[in-house]
Amino acid sequence: MTTSVAVIGANGRMGSLACRLIEQSDDFRLAAGIGSSGDLSEMLQADLAIDFTVPEVSPAVVEYAVAHGVPILVGTSGWSAERVEELETTIGGKFSVGVIIVPNFSLGSVLATRLAVTAARFFDSVEIIEAHHEHKIDSPSGTAVRTAELITEARGARGPVDAPFADQPARGQQVAGVPVHSLRMHGVAARQQVILGGAGEQLMIQHDTLSASAYEAGIMLALRALPKTRGVVVGLDRLLGLDDEGASSS
Numbered sequence: 001m002t003t004s005v006a007v008i009g010a011n012g013r014m015g016s017l018a019c020r021l022i023e024q025s026d027d028f029r030l031a032a033g034i035g036s037s038g039d040l041s042e043m044l045q046a047d048l049a050i051d052f053t054v055p056e057v058s059p060a061v062v063e064y065a066v067a068h069g070v071p072i073l074v075g076t077s078g079w080s081a082e083r084v085e086e087l088e089t090t091i092g093g094k095f096s097v098g099v100i101i102v103p104n105f106s107l108g109s110v111l112a113t114r115l116a117v118t119a120a121r122f123f124d125s126v127e128i129i130e131a132h133h134e135h136k137i138d139s140p141s142g143t144a145v146r147t148a149e150l151i152t153e154a155r156g157a158r159g160p161v162d163a164p165f166a167d168q169p170a171r172g173q174q175v176a177g178v179p180v181h182s183l184r185m186h187g188v189a190a191r192q193q194v195i196l197g198g199a200g201e202q203l204m205i206q207h208d209t210l211s212a213s214a215y216e217a218g219i220m221l222a223l224r225a226l227p228k229t230r231g232v233v234v235g236l237d238r239l240l241g242l243d244d245e246g247a248s249s250s
């Protein structure tokens with residue numbers, strides 16, 4: 001007995017990877033691959049859906065899935081805390097439908113963010129530099145936004161990071177009070193550096209994605225967790241049981 005999956009954004013880099021993983025698996029089969037000229041109603045023939053589209057389109061895809069009772073795994077970036085909150089309001093009573101939003105499917109990236117969130121409680125300065133390939137249309141990356149949000153949340157009583165002269169454009173975009181600097185260039189897949197500064201020392205936590213194979217295990221893990229999920233869950237860390245480690249506001 002296999003579970004059928006519809007992939008929205010099936011012609012893209014990540015969507016085609018998801019299609020391949022589903023077709024190669026023993027427990028899933030591809031019910032529909034939907035591109036920008038397709039119709040979202042094609043997802044209704046599937047048990048589950050995966051969204052790898054673009055940040056502007058993703059909310060409508062997710063709302064359609066939820067409205068029609070199709071659990072959905074979201075890999076598309078752009079899901080800031082504010083956007084997640086809006087979705088939770090929209091979902092309202094429909095909490096029997098699962099929505100898993102994963103800013104980054106790579107295990108190393110999730111761990112790097114976790115380490116940075118833990119370290120950020122002990123340093124005055126925290127800034128993020130992220131670099132991505134030349135085809136990435138959005139900035140800052142979803143991973144950087146999530147990292148910044150978690151950092152500020154974890155600092156709690158310590159307050160926001162010290163980001164002097166942050167109103168100057170060259171100081172980056174302020175995300176939850178953390179300066180984020182985005183590079184879009186040839187020769188890189190995805191990299192994130194969280195640089196922390198304190199009295200007389202610096203700590204840098206860097207993660208490099210070298211190829212899209214880094215996302216494969218995380219996609220399958222999240223897909224398998226989706227039928228058991230109720231309501232909105234954000235982050236692979238939640239599925240790995242890492243979310244309550246180190247992120248204390250004490």
Ligand SMILES: NC(=O)C1=CN([C@@H]2O[C@H](COP(=O)(O)OP(=O)(O)OC[C@H]3O[C@@H](n4cnc5c(N)ncnc54)[C@H](OP(=O)(O)O)[C@@H]3O)[C@@H](O)[C@H]2O)C=CC1
Nearest residue numbers: 009011012013014035036052053075076077102103104105
């Ligand atoms: N969570 C994670 O670990 C990762 C997330 N990402 C994120 O995933 C997203 C996709 O990335 P990537 O695959 O590289 O991007 P691509 O540009 O390769 O693919 C995006 C796809 O979205 C499709 N699309 C656009 N509008 C619609 C629509 N209305 N309905 C259906 N499909 C639509 C396009 O379809 P068409 O070709 O038919 O026009 C296109 O193929 C990005 O937000 C990226 O940041 C990327 C890597 C890892």
Ligand SMILES: O=C(O)C1=N[C@H](C(=O)O)C[C@H](O)C1
Nearest residue numbers: 077103104136141142143190
């Ligand atoms: O577009 C990409 O490539 C990636 N997007 C995600 C993001 O915005 O964080 C995840 C990863 O960084 C690759």
